[in-house]
Amino acid sequence: MEEILIVENIKKEYGRKGSKYEALKGISFKVYKGEFVGIMGSSGAGKSTLLNIISTIDLPSLGNVYIENKNIIKMKQNKLADFRRDNLGFVFQDSNLLDTLTIKENIMLPLSLKNEKVSVIESRIKEVSKSLNIESVLDKYPNEVSGGQKQRGAVCRAIVTKPSLILADEPTGALDSKSARDLLNSLVKLNKDNDSTILMVTHDAISASFCSRILFIKDGIIFTELIKGESTKEFYNKILNTVSLIGGVNKNEFI
Ligand code: ADP
Ligand code: MG
Numbered sequence: 001m002e003e004i005l006i007v008e009n010i011k012k013e014y015g016r017k018g019s020k021y022e023a024l025k026g027i028s029f030k031v032y033k034g035e036f037v038g039i040m041g042s043s044g045a046g047k048s049t050l051l052n053i054i055s056t057i058d059l060p061s062l063g064n065v066y067i068e069n070k071n072i073i074k075m076k077q078n079k080l081a082d083f084r085r086d087n088l089g090f091v092f093q094d095s096n097l098l099d100t101l102t103i104k105e106n107i108m109l110p111l112s113l114k115n116e117k118v119s120v121i122e123s124r125i126k127e128v129s130k131s132l133n134i135e136s137v138l139d140k141y142p143n144e145v146s147g148g149q150k151q152r153g154a155v156c157r158a159i160v161t162k163p164s165l166i167l168a169d170e171p172t173g174a175l176d177s178k179s180a181r182d183l184l185n186s187l188v189k190l191n192k193d194n195d196s197t198i199l200m201v202t203h204d205a206i207s208a209s210f211c212s213r214i215l216f217i218k219d220g221i222i223f224t225e226l227i228k229g230e231s232t233k234e235f236y237n238k239i240l241n242t243v244s245l246i247g248g249v250n251k252n253e254f255i
Contacts, residue, residue: 003066004165004197005031005054010063012049012220023049024060025220031165036191036198038208040239041217042247047201050217051169054199055090056080068164085110089158089166093173095150097142097157103149104129104138107156114161128156131193132186148179152186159190166190168200172207184210205243209236218246 012024023046031037041047052058054065056072064073067087075083097106104125111121129135132152137145142153151171158166168187172180188210190196202208209232216223223246228235 002033003030004033004035004068005199006064006066007050007054008064008066010050010053010060010065012046012053012058013061023220024053027063027217027220027222029215029222029225031197031199033164033197034191034195036188036210036212037200038211038214039199039201039217040203040205040208040214040243040246041223043203045217045246046220047203047217048169051167051199051201055088055167056084085113086161087164089161089163091151091154091158091166091168091171093170095142095147095154097150097153099142102139102141103134103145103153103156106142106153107138107160110157110161124160125156128160131189132156133182146179147175148182151175151179151183155183155186155190159194159196164197166196166198168198170201170203172202172204177206180204180207205236205239208239214239214242216242216246 007027007029010024010027011022014021014023027050039047039050049058053060060073064071066072070083072080072083097103101109107125107128108121111124125138129138132155134149134152134156137149142150145153172183175183184207187198187200191198200211208214212228214226216225224242226235226238226242
């Protein structure tokens with residue numbers, strides 16, 4: 001199996017001498033091509049810190065991260081922007097679409113920045129908007145469409161360049177349950193049909209049950225992992241059990 005992402009002994013300290021706080025205490029894992037991996041953990045566990053490091057937005061105190069066999073921690077700043085643009089797709093909790101551009105213009109932005117040919121841009125937009133089911137709102141502005149459509153537009157923008165890794169931080173966090181389910185089904189479809197590799201942070205067990213594997217972070221380390229081998233329902237129940245274990249609600253923890 002092809003390794004898309006290798007995270008090697010990542011540590012992250014915040015603060016100065018005397019008041020140091022270690023948010024990540026040595027995290028290592030790999031993500032293979034075509035996986036849909038979830039990262040779960042209670043609030044403050046270090047999920048966003050980890051995702052920001054993998055996103056090349058933040059640097060670790062120690063450790064290395066390889067994406068497509070390139071060590072992004074050692075990469076020069078001037079190369080990072082290109083690397084990000086060519087290899088990574090981002091989806092955040094809020095769609096971050098630009099209000100002054102239509103949904104279509106928002107989606108094409110990454111390709112326009114790459115000076116891609118108009119014909120290529122048009123055909124990619126057709127492809128991604130069809131797979132995310134937002135063809136009918138392409139000419140509308142973000143404030144004229146629903147939250148779910150905005151977020152599906154954001155996914156289109158993230159995948160339009162065919163990135164090798166899609167990074168999502170709580171992508172369904174601001175959506176109602178129906179829109180959330182639609183978005184997750186779209187991510188699963190992308191994952192299955194296009195062999196897209198997705199790493200998604202979520203604190204929600206239902207969202208996580210759409211993943212093929214879940215890493216649980218607790219107090220800055222990987223506590224355990226779950227692999228989806230059975231039905232979504234059984235997987236969901238296992239996730240709930242693990243969440244209650246790491247969430248501190250398990251009474252045994254205090255004995
Ligand atoms: P999560 O996304 O799992 O809720 P975060 O990664 O945002 O957690 O935060 C992990 C821990 O690191 C928290 O205790 C948080 O307060 C701390 N932290 C995050 N960012 C900073 C920062 N810029 N400066 C200091 N502490 C931070
Ligand atoms: Mg977070």
